[in-house]
Amino acid sequence: MAIKAKHQRLVLLVIALVVLIGAGLLAAWALRNQASYFYVPSEIVADPPAPDRAVRLGGMVEQGSIKTQPDGVTISFVVQDGEARVPVTFKGIAPSLFVEGSGVVAEGKMRTDGTFIADNLLAKHDENYVPREMQNMTDAQAKQVVAETQ
Amino acid sequence: MHGFANPARFLRIARWLMPLCMGAGIVVAFGALGWGLLAAPAERLQGETVRIVYLHVPAAWLGMAGWMGIAVASFTELVWRHPLAGIAARACAVPGAVFTAVCLITGSLWGRPAWGTWWVWDGRLTSMLVLLFLYFGWMALSQASEASDGGQSKAPAIFGLVGAVNIPIIHYSVTWWNSLHQPPSITMGKSAMSGAFLWPLLFAMLGFTLIFGGVVLARMRAILANQQAEARLRRKALAAGDL
Amino acid sequence: MREAMDPWTFIAASYAIGVGATVAMIGWSLLSMRRAEKRRDDARKR
Structure with missing residues (x-):
């Protein structure tokens, strides 16, 4: 009986979580234009x-x-x-x-x-972080070095 | 699972695990900060300002991890009714809120020289500020429900689960919406960050995570000890009343 | 015209706030833990 109640709580809570996350994602999707900080x-x-x-x-x-x-x-x-x-x-x-x-x-x-x-x-600023010593390289060269040093 | 939730067994583990996490975390985190401050290079475009990353990113991660901790503990509390789950959730709140605040403050101090502004209302910054307010609300709610009926209320656990919706929103805010904040530099398995920045950053994240773990364990021990002291005093008062 | 700022002011402020908050949090959590455990042990002894 105790096991049964535990299972029931687990199932109910998982369903509630799925609904909740679905609602959150839906709201975020609906906001995708309003929530943008700028136009391209x-x-x-x-x-x-x-x-x-x-x-x-x-x-x-x-x-x-x-x-x-x-x-x-x-x-x-x-x-x-x-x-x-x-x-x-x-x-x-x-x-x-x-x-x-x-x-x-x-x-x-x-x-x-x-x-x-x-x-x-x-x-x-974009997601690329390149040390200052590489500032005379072109972007393609810098990316190459970054790829090699990690 | 039930064995781990036993307070006596928890205390036996926490007695050595807490100082270990705290000590190792302090050494690693402050070592990594020194590395980032003195030895790591300046960035090509941002210059020296990039050094704020070694505080900002670990703080952001732990601000979010704190709420994930609250959510997992709340789930465990609601399904399995473990006596330690509610305590673990309460122990995550203060360190989570502190790191969220540190993330917002260091981000602002970084934004002024890098972007040219202290603050903008873009998706990332706004959702992170919402997280700080969720922490304040959660702490107030858990305090109130504890005062009324000795921590039996389910309200903080439900709030903890509902508030977890904000975590994926923070994470994806920079990909879903145009924002001033940059997209993530480190994603699953690859990094747009040169190793010269990446390594001190990873060590800072490890160190601060250990400190976070140590603080959570210390908080759990404190909350547990307070509960035990109160139970003992209550029983004594009852026994004295029977005489 | 481009803005010129001293980055070290911002770096120093960030590190002061970040390290200060971390140290304060560690100290507070250890002190409150020690006080609570002492209170429990006293309640047990009496």
């Missing part, structure tokens, strides 16, 4: 937000695209995600990790001419 360039290009709406644009800073304007404080660069590219202008102080070929999240508004006007920049 292909989403912005496919469905441009209203020019007065503040949005976040996130992606990679295109190689060779960072240019300082003649006034010395405005910079322009291109954010891309492999499918689409969005030109961005920003006036202010960029975080120290804001470099070409790395991730960035720009907060601002999309102009109707297709340029993004950012009033704040955040740098996004």
Whole structure:
């Protein structure tokens, strides 16, 4: 009898847990668009937000695209995600990790001419950790070394 | 299984296991922190700031492991009614909450130089903050249910299981949703992290996990001793009343 | 213009908080354990 009650509790609890985890995963799935912190360039290009709406644009800073304007404080660069590219202008102080070929999240508004006007920049670091001694290597070389040292 | 749940047998094991975990954990964890602080290299993009990883990642792991401990103990308590399961759940709460707080604080101190902001409301940071509040809620609930009927209430165990839903959400937040936080560097069997960072990090995780185990065992011994002292005093009061 | 910060301020603050919290937690857990076990042993003796 004691064994039976124990089994009943076990089965009920396992069912409750499965339902609970299912509900949690379903909720997370339903939130997948709302809970995203930024839009990627292909989403912005496919469905441009209203020019007065503040949005976040996130992606990679295109190689060779960072240019300082003649006034010395405005910079322009291109954010891309492999499918689409969005030109961005920003006036202010960029975080120290804001470099070409790395991730960035720009907060601002999309102009109707297709340029993004950012009033704040955040740098996004990716999952690759490479020692500084390897900084003169290309990305492919660095990845190779990382693969060999572990 | 029942033999292991016997408090007398538990005490016999915990008496030597607790100092062993604590001592080894302190040596390994602080050794790894020294390694990370002084000997490990700077990172290519992040520079010296990367050294915060040796505290941030072990704290994040143990903040989540603490709740997994609460969930497993709660499950055991509800199904098998082991006398030690509820004690184990209560022993996990404080170290879990402390490591979650350390994870959030070191993450903020890392975010300012690396991202350019102390805090953002992205999926990872928000779900980790939710975990800290779950710990506070759980501790309050377990305190309240203990005060009313001597720890017999099932409410904290149910809360412990329901709250465990947040753990996979924290883990997958960076893959499901675009976030400012990076995706995991170490995944099953492979690492995007060079060995120069990976090894001190793995030792720091091992060391802090041992410290966590030692603290949980010490908490369990303390809670058990308090219960035994109270039971003894109650029995004495009863015996005195009979005279 | 790019931001220039001293990383060591942030590293030092992180280590101070992380190590401080860990040491405080270890000390508190050992002290409260010793106090509780002493209380139990006293209750047994009397």
